[in-house]
Amino acid sequence: MAESWIILGGTSSMARAFARAVAERGCAVFLAGRDMDDLKATAADCRQRGAPLAEALRFDARKPEGFAALIARLEREEGQINAAVFVGSMPDQAAIDADPALIDGVVADNFTGPARFLQMLATVLEARGGGTVVGVGSVAGDRGRLGNYVYGAAKAGFHTYLSGLRNRLGRAGAHVLTVKPGFVDTAMTWGLEGMFLVAPPEKVAADILRAVDRRRNVIYTPFFWRWIMLIIRTIPEPIFKKLSV
């Protein structure tokens, strides 16, 4: 059966690894993002790896007026439509402290932009009676921390949105997977201080695809972040507020 994946934030290395993995399975791939040259290169790569169709599409999380055209393009495809959201941005918390206006962009990139797109896609999935949505959040969304709490807050909002969307789409036979990666070896974390247990993007992509196949609801990747975050979440607030973890 024909299956298509739209991959939002297709320039990230996690998205690229995921696109390759679904291309190797013979799925059509739509790579959406802002750097069209880069998306075209990844699309070409996906075609060489087995995708019957791979296209680059323009998507800017901060410009929702462009979303309808994307949805229209996807509706032209027959069969099951799936979406994976890798969009996100993480400016320095210090930069945000200096310029609170940056908060709007962080929230749009990590939460409201993808949510508005998925809200439009949801009606398509309901009409077709199936499909999978993968939403990539972050362990940073599990608890607000000194180092990146605006980013964390946006991801937390996205997690909550995804859980509600799962509730809604489950009734129509479509599935929503929430992915919470720990530290991943990407351009976002390259050269940052204090990184440990950094996972390669290919490992994260493989974990996501396995979770899609098993229709899991929420996964941490790599898996041990579930236990790390369990500890972080159980620290009582009076103690947590004094820590800088």
Place this chain on the structure above:
Amino acid sequence: MRWKTTEYTGWGRALRARADLARPERQSALARITAQAPAPAIGQLRSYGDVALNSGGKAIDMTRLDRILGFDEENAVVEVEAGVRIGDLGLAFAARGWIAPVMPGTGFATIGGCIANDVHGKNHHVVGSFGQHVVEITLLQQGRRRRLTPEKTPDLFRATVGGLGQTGVIASAKLRLMPCPGDMMVLTERRIDGWDEFLAMLDSSRANYTVGWIDATAKGARLGRGILEEGEITSGVSPTRSRAREVPFDAPQWALSAPVVRLFNEAYFRRVPAGGRTTVKPISAPFFPLDRIHNWNRLYGRRGFHQFQCVVPVAEAPALRRMLERIANSGLASPLAVLKRMGEGRGGYLSFPMEGYTLAVDFPNRPAAVALIAELERMTEEAGGRIYLAKDALTSPERVRRMYPEHEKWLKAVTRADPEGHLITDMVRRLKLRSA
């Protein structure tokens, strides 16, 4: 672009460098870096010595630019980003009936590295070196994009192929593939009892892929004994791939001591029945025998190792035999020793290949081995041969000049391409390659 300060080494791990590394994930980011902070490119760090090291400086890690950009089936030309690993490319296309004409001994090497070192494979005597199958190189020179071809920019092309990254950063390249019947190889292995027989067998081999493993610990009448491997690509169905293994930590010193190596080599020699044998294997096995053991370089311990590789003209085979005698008598050799017949094909001014025999031997990094390698280099030079820069960590500026007669042409092109010396590496400094 964020820079990451880190220590890194070549494959031999005998030399180390601390440098700031950028790792762009898109061509736009790469172009920006080469414009704002031009630096030499590095790949999977599979060259042995200091080709990719830049102590106290900067380097651009190309490994994330690893996409196949297109395949023109009519002309058999594939376009790839420089960070694509040659093994991935080889395996992706072999099942479709195409193969990279030149596969080096490790599939982990990047296309950029294969070009910059003009690598060769087990079929060099048939198809020549890697650079001879490159039809176009996209080079970034301080943010400026240039397309090099052997026809339109012959000088810069020949300075870039085998040019140790000194003309610019290779962003992508177009390679001509070769049709192949499938992704399996029929491999014939036979025992060779001594030196003269080995040369005769190499000379008379009609196979496309030919390589000899030498027991570098065998002396006297058994000097030069080993196993001759001849392969042809064939069709067939790959059995499930065996899992890669990993060397998890640095091995202790005795792991590759003389008695252990002698025992290992004896067993390795006897693994092949006296009457020889023919098997069919997935092509990755004969092409990249050691890739299944990740980080095998750790077997040599933290001090690392050196690979000595030379090529000498056919008529100088007796000199090569004397070298092998020295190696066997030293008791320093490791199991990894390879003998091959080379054709004359070479793609650049500083390319290694020449018509003759090439010998490669690994040695643990010890003072006695360093002294022995110096002696082997001297013998190579006397025989009119040369050593392979991709493997070198030890030689001298003067020796390289005498071994590489086209160095001056390379230098002229490189001086024009990178007048301010942004791309200079530890090897270039050590061997004074950029000074007249």
